Amino acid sequence: MDRRSNRLVGIANSLHDNEVGAIPVQRLHGCFSAGRVDLELEGCQLLxxxxxxxxxxxxxxxxxxxxxxxxxxxxxxxxxxxxxxxxxxxxxxxxxxxxxxxxxxxxxxxxxxxxxxxxxxxxxxxxxxxxxxxxxxxxxxxxxxxxxxxxxxxxxxLPPGKPLAQVMIGHLPDGGARISWLRDPDVVFYRVKRGTPETTDCHDPSGYRLLRTLSRDIPGSALPLKLCSVAIDVIGQSSEFRTDLIQAAAP
The missing domain is CATH 2.60.40 (Immunoglobulin-like)
Structure with missing residues (x-):
């Protein structure tokens, strides 16, 4: 509403993908005759x-x-x-x-x-x-x-280029680690795997699983371990394999 004139100037309408758009109503002005709608009027611009x-x-x-x-x-x-x-x-x-x-x-x-x-x-x-x-x-x-x-x-x-796997590792009071995976606008999901540092090969595509949550705590008793991460972007491109060696926090 135009607060100064109390006239209706637009209608908020839900559009595709839940976006909201404002539709102006000035094109309706030429579609009325004697208070009735007539879409065939010369000044009506709806059709x-x-x-x-x-x-x-x-x-x-x-x-x-x-x-x-x-x-x-x-x-x-x-x-x-x-x-x-x-x-x-x-x-x-x-x-x-x-x-x-x-x-x-x-x-x-x-x-x-x-x-x-x-x-x-x-x-x-x-x-x-x-x-x-x-x-x-x-x-x-x-x-x-x-x-x-x-x-x-x-x-x-989006700008071209393969996605980047981004991982933040913080230490917990009990000696464990908190792992957080970061998402840029073009990163849709991650695939990860983990295992002992000596036997886990991050460049081996087998064993990767879909990451369900973007943050995970690892107890100190499970460390050290090797963490492997791959980011997948909006068109299905995979990032380079990322390798993180996570050690237990010093007492």
Whole structure:
């Protein structure tokens, strides 16, 4: 509400992925005649609209380029598959969500039977937007109402590179150790194993298990031991094997 005029200026709406957006209501002003709604009025800018439903599970809100063995990077891609209730659609990408309402830069019309966008993202890290509008025919003009109904899909592109396994080790009063695994934004989970220093090989991939909690206390009676850690990032890349030799605290 505008406190000065007591007029309704926007509606808070729950959007995809539990994000909250504010939808302005000024476009409703031209849709009333004698107190009744009429979406066919010349000044009404609510139509045309369209309905879109994401499909599949290849789309990631948080992603990054994949590091190749030769040091090159395979770019991240949108992988956005969807159903749309118009015969055709147009799209473009941008780093500005408001650019979705600008008709400049949109693709030609594409048939809705091929509703899959897999263009590269970036390469600059940061927030990127996929802009979409549904259209009825190739010659449909980008009216203000149509562009105001454009859909923006947000993705955050992280800096490239493999993840880093980060471990903090603190000593407990009883001589044991408290181990904490740290998570950067791109680290999803860890795999770990532990054993006697003489027989445990951290570079042997066998024996690793999913880490259930990010902190664990090891009693002094179980020390010394060798701790092996591997971090897994948002696209499934593994870090280098990390080795920590944990000794009992001095009395």
């Amino acid at each position: 045309p609209g369209f309905q879109l439903e994401p499909q599949g599970n290849s789309f990631r809100k948080l992603t990054k380029a994949r590091s190749q063995a030769d040091g090159s990077l395979e770019p991240a891609r949108w992988g956005f598959q969807f159903l749309i209730d118009t015969p055709r659609y147009r799209y473009k990408t941008s780093t500005d969500a408001l650019a979705c309402e600008d008709p400049v830069g949109y693709s030609g019309t594409l048939t809705s039977s091929e509703a899959m966008i897999n263009d590269p993202i970036g390469p600059e890290p940061g927030v990127h937007y996929l802009c979409l509008i549904g259209v009825q025919a190739p010659e449909q003009l980008p009216s203000r109402a149509l562009m105001a109904n454009s859909l923006s899909i947000k993705v955050e592109l």
